[in-house]
Amino acid sequence: MSEALVAAETPGTGIEPVPGVSGARQFWRRLRAQRAALVAAAVVALLILVALGAPLLTAIEGQDPTTYHPSLIDSARGGVPIGSFGGIGGHHWLGVEPQTGRDLFARLVYGARVSLGVAFAATVIQLLVGVVMGIASALGSGWVDQLLSRITDIFVAMPLMIMALALLAIVPSSFPRPVLVTLVIGFIAWGNIAKIVRAQTLTLKGLDYVSAARLSGWGTWRIARRELLPGLAAPIITYAAILMPVNISIEAALSFLGVGVKPPTPSWGQMLTAADVWYQAAPQYLLLPAGSLFVTVLALTVLGDGVRTALDPRAASRLSIGTGRKREAKAAKGETEAGKSASAVGKAATEAGNGTTEAGKEGSA
The missing domain is CATH 1.20.5 (Single alpha-helices involved in coiled-coils or other helix-helix interfaces)
Incomplete structure (x- = not known):
């Protein structure tokens, strides 16, 4: 991985390589030079802490995400929360949901656990399947490469949302929905990473150190594990950082369409589904999950771009706008x-x- 990180710099990047500095330190130095990426990393770290600490935070508030509070809603007005700003107070920090009276803060932080957990697990599955398929295709014989490449092309051309809607609609409701959404996203959307890994592996296997390992009698998978995977680390990490916000958006879209996470399990997309008719009477019910999704996707996108630029300093950032230019x-x-x-x-x-x-x-x- 050090060789992948310590890449030759081109003039105009503003950062020149330092002789004798390890690849990890080079990467961290380049990442620190990007303030937007550091801010995005801090936001992502805060969101992860909130998701992991959801039980503690709701215990401090004294609420949970599933308990109904019918006394806090006005039935005469169609279920609008009683009080100003959706019932915000000392016992309900962000108010309560219309019609149900469930605590909005508790559902928001537990929804972060579901959305981030599904996106992270689906990304891990995509990387595992894509890396194995890409390396096997590049190192296999001619007919193996052709077979695996055609399978990969099928999954790349497969419309993810349509396939996910079909699969989620026919699976029994007793199956845990977050797990099902994770498996559907992970095992359908791995084609692009497989193509990237295959192309990079074909380039790496022609290098001298890989040829020397082959001549010394090493097996195919030992070469892949010891010689190729370190060189593949940079593109894999970069693509993983890009996949996370995409998977969060997919999970939110599936839940919004009613085939993803089902109530009472909280999810930001599922909360948006129930909030589409309350944007006038209780706007915070719509704005809070929508704002959380926006901030999370934006932070992960900026962080992914920063990681990509730090790993490959020859590629300019896609987000270099405004004062940077x-x-x-x-x-x-x-x-x-x-x-x-x-x-x-x-x-x-x-x-x-x-x-x-x-x-x-x-x-x-």
């Missing part, structure tokens, strides 16, 4: 002006040298 334009302008000044100084020195030569000739005459 202005700084680059200013630096380029400064370099141009410095070049012009140097040229002017050189011209003046040349003219002075010519004058000295002419004076010498006159003195000789």
Whole structure:
């Protein structure tokens, strides 16, 4: 992995490689240079802590995500929460749900556990299946490569949402829904990572150290484990960081369509499904899960872009906008002006040298 991280830098990236520094330290130094990625990493870490500490947080509040509170809703108005801002108070920090009176804070933090847990587990499954299929295809014989490549093409072309809707609709409701959503996403959407791993493996297996390992008598899978996987670490980590926000969006969409996580299990997408008719009477019921999804997906996307740029510094960030571009334009302008000044100084020195030569000739005459 160190060789993958310590890549040659191109001029203009602003970060030059440091001789003698390990790959992990190079990666961390490049990542620290990206403030947006660090902020995104802090947001993701906070969300993970909230998800893991959901039982503790709800215990401090004194609520749980499934208990109904009919006394906190106004039946005469169709189930709108009693009180200002959806019933926010000392016992219900973010208010309660319309019609049910369930605590909104408890359902929001437990929903983070479901959404993040499903996305993380599905990403792990996608990586495991994609890496195995990609390496097996690249290292196998001709007919094995053709067979596995055609299978991968089928899964890449397969419409994920349609297949997920079909599978989730026919599976009995007794099967745990978060587990089912994880398995469906993980075992359908692995095709792209398999293609990336296959292409990278084909490049790596032609290098000298891999050929030397083959000539020394190592088996195929030992070569893959000891020589190829370290070189594949950078693209795998990069793609994993990109997959996480995609999988969160897919889980939310499936739950929103009613085939994902079912009540009373809280999920941000499932909360949005129930909130679509309450955006006027109880706007916080819609804004809180929607805002949580937006912040999570945005933070993971920015972090994934930062990891990709830190692992491959030759590739510019896709999110380099605004002040970043202005700084680059200013630096380029400064370099141009410095070049012009140097040229002017050189011209003046040349003219002075010519004058000295002419004076010498006159003195000789």
